[in-house]
Amino acid sequence: MDFVFSDLKLPAPDRALLLDEMKRIPARFWKSDSNLGGQKATLFSYKGSGLCSYEESKAKIFCQPGDLRWTEGMEIGATQKYLEETFFSWMSHLGRVHVLRTPPGQCMPIHYDCRRGNHLSPQPKMRVILSGTSKDLFFLDTNSTGHRMHCFDAPGGFVIDGSWPHGIVNSSTEDRYTLAIGSPWSGQDNLSEYLGEKKIFKSQLSFPEYSEIFLDKYMSMTYRELDLYLRVPPFFKAMLFSQVARAKFRQFRGQVFR
Numbered sequence: 001m002d003f004v005f006s007d008l009k010l011p012a013p014d015r016a017l018l019l020d021e022m023k024r025i026p027a028r029f030w031k032s033d034s035n036l037g038g039q040k041a042t043l044f045s046y047k048g049s050g051l052c053s054y055e056e057s058k059a060k061i062f063c064q065p066g067d068l069r070w071t072e073g074m075e076i077g078a079t080q081k082y083l084e085e086t087f088f089s090w091m092s093h094l095g096r097v098h099v100l101r102t103p104p105g106q107c108m109p110i111h112y113d114c115r116r117g118n119h120l121s122p123q124p125k126m127r128v129i130l131s132g133t134s135k136d137l138f139f140l141d142t143n144s145t146g147h148r149m150h151c152f153d154a155p156g157g158f159v160i161d162g163s164w165p166h167g168i169v170n171s172s173t174e175d176r177y178t179l180a181i182g183s184p185w186s187g188q189d190n191l192s193e194y195l196g197e198k199k200i201f202k203s204q205l206s207f208p209e210y211s212e213i214f215l216d217k218y219m220s221m222t223y224r225e226l227d228l229y230l231r232v233p234p235f236f237k238a239m240l241f242s243q244v245a246r247a248k249f250r251q252f253r254g255q256v257f258r
Helices: 015-023 054-062 077-088 188-194 212-218 221-231 234-240 243-256
Strands: 003-008 031-033 038-046 068-070 097-102 107-111 124-131 137-140 148-150 158-161 166-169 176-181 195-201
Touching: 003 137, 015 077, 015 124, 015 176, 038 077, 038 176, 077 176, 158 195, 188 195
Parallel strands: none
Antiparallel strands: 003 158, 003 195, 031 038, 038 068, 038 097, 097 176, 107 166, 124 158, 124 176, 137 148, 137 166
16 A cells, blocks of 8 residues: 555445444444544444454454454444445455544544554555545655645545554544444455445655654554554453553553653
């Protein structure tokens, strides 16, 4: 991938219909995530758990295609139909699906979405905006005003390279809902057939050379914790990754890199 953003030549969804389904997802499925600047609910995941556990975080890297299932307890038939017909029908390898909810004026902090060591390889992620605009998405660029290059409008969805630092500011007066497909997605062999003409190329962007400080500052919290999770011996996993320990870890990281 020589680009960080491209629109997709795919049918736009019935946004009002899918948005209504997202708003009716029961509260128990929504999880606050400071890394996202809002909340997320898992629609399609490891064994349909609907959870974002650390065992599932491991599974999203190593799981087999048949391990991914729709979450039970959600009435999202139209969303399932749209994703299965528009995306799953050509994807050579399925990825998890979340819906992200970002409140008005809220920021998704600048971050990159991959484990340390994978930041120089393509990390494609597909997105469909149900409420809001993809123009609120930006990439870190030291040559642009405010060091941010904003994206184009993409009604049929878009793909980004999650290895390049990026973020979002919800400029609207309503909650922003985004379907997130892949985390990241590893089946990029079929992707070229569906790319549109609106692109931002890596050659257009610039930021300081990668360094350990840079990588540590902008690694997303999910991958920061996953990176640590995969490094520690099994004996310590339950203790280190209890709910209390993770909350304290997030609080500590937030204080250091606010």
